[in-house]
Amino acid sequence: MKTVVKKEQVIKVAKKVFSYAIIVGALGAGFVIGRFTQTYPPAKEGNPYQAIHSIKKVSIAVNESNELMLINRTTGKYQMYSDSIGVAIFKMYSNRIYQNASSNE
Numbered sequence: 001m002k003t004v005v006k007k008e009q010v011i012k013v014a015k016k017v018f019s020y021a022i023i024v025g026a027l028g029a030g031f032v033i034g035r036f037t038q039t040y041p042p043a044k045e046g047n048p049y050q051a052i053h054s055i056k057k058v059s060i061a062v063n064e065s066n067e068l069m070l071i072n073r074t075t076g077k078y079q080m081y082s083d084s085i086g087v088a089i090f091k092m093y094s095n096r097i098y099q100n101a102s103s104n105e
Contacts, residue, residue, distance in 0.1 A: 060093070062086050 059071040068086030071078040081089075 060089075062090050066090075 057073055059073055061069045061071065063069060063086075066083040066086045068081040068089055069078050070081070
């Protein structure tokens with residue numbers, strides 16, 4: 001007994017196989033990319049805003065434009081911050097000095 005395979009059935013099965021192959025290929029590619037990025041992480045650049053400076057190593061200044069300037073005493077390099085940051089930090093610093101002066105009286 002000979003079975004006859006219809007062209008429509010072959011196309012239907014081929015489409016299913018192709019769909020599953022795409023899904024398996026995408027999962028495999030995702031796994032490979034995940035392993036690659038886990039093995040080879042990108043170089044991290046240092047964030048200059050993340051560093052904590054002690055008052056012994058850094059001088060603080062506010063210029064005429066109300067921009068905050070942090071000056072490294074050992075190297076002489078400085079970082080400029082916007083005027084809103086400079087004014088906010090200057091107000092906190094002056095408030096602390098005022099509270100210390102008023103508590104000593």
